Amino acid sequence: MGQPSVAIPEKIFFKIGEVCDIVDVQAHVLRYWETEFPMLSPQKNRSGQRTYRRRDVEIALRIKELLYEDLYTIAGAKKRLQKEMREASRLKIVKTEPEDDADYIKPVKNSEDIADEDIDIDDLELGSLDDDGAGSKGSSVNKETRDALKQLAAQLLELREMLKSKQTEEAEKHIRKG
Numbered sequence: 001m002g003q004p005s006v007a008i009p010e011k012i013f014f015k016i017g018e019v020c021d022i023v024d025v026q027a028h029v030l031r032y033w034e035t036e037f038p039m040l041s042p043q044k045n046r047s048g049q050r051t052y053r054r055r056d057v058e059i060a061l062r063i064k065e066l067l068y069e070d071l072y073t074i075a076g077a078k079k080r081l082q083k084e085m086r087e088a089s090r091l092k093i094v095k096t097e098p099e100d101d102a103d104y105i106k107p108v109k110n111s112e113d114i115a116d117e118d119i120d121i122d123d124l125e126l127g128s129l130d131d132d133g134a135g136s137k138g139s140s141v142n143k144e145t146r147d148a149l150k151q152l153a154a155q156l157l158e159l160r161e162m163l164k165s166k167q168t169e170e171a172e173k174h175i176r177k178g
Contacts, residue, residue, distance in 0.1 A: 006061055010151050012159070014052040016042075023060045033063055036074050039085060 008022060016027050023030070034040050040059045042050040052060075059081070066077035 008054060008057050008061075010148065012053070012155055014054075014057055016050045016052070019052045019057055019060060022057055023064055025060075025064060030060060033060065037063055037078055037081065039081060 006022060009018075014022070016030060019030060020027050030040075034042070037059070040056060040063065042052040042056050045051050062081060062084075063077060066072045066080055067074070070077075072080060
């Protein structure tokens with residue numbers, strides 16, 4: 001998909017206002033596109049707010065490009081986007097398995113073992129990655145990749161804390177009922 005170069009922040013979920021700012025359209029336009037383009041389907045959280053994933057933001061940017069720049073009609077843009085998504089789904093990336101797992105796979109602690117452990121993101125061992133993401137001896141992780149991995153680790157830790165607090169809330173509700 002030939003999307004214009006728009007910087008999408010490295011986040012897992014986006015609120016509708018954030019997507020509006022990135023795509024540069026109003027919220028009612030995004031909501032209308034959701035009714036016309038089935039592939040644009042953000043999830044809704046418990047309070048009913050839309051939560052867009054990165055893929056949803058990319059699709060919204062592509063829809064805007066088709067409608068506003070390429071001047072497609074809604075029906076034409078829908079057909080074009082469906083065709084592009086079908087073609088993209090046909091592409092399969094096949095990665096070869098490493099010969100020696102010892103260099104690539106390291107044991108991970110059980111989630112119960114690390115539940116109360118404080119983790120410093122700077123202390124995480126990121127291993128060695130090539131440009132294609134495959135490990136190799138002697139290669140190093142560039143700063144951009146390391147920063148992206150640190151940010152991902154921070155988001156994962158944040159999600160873990162959210163899950164822990166959710167489990168605590170549910171346990172407290174269960175105790176109150178019982």
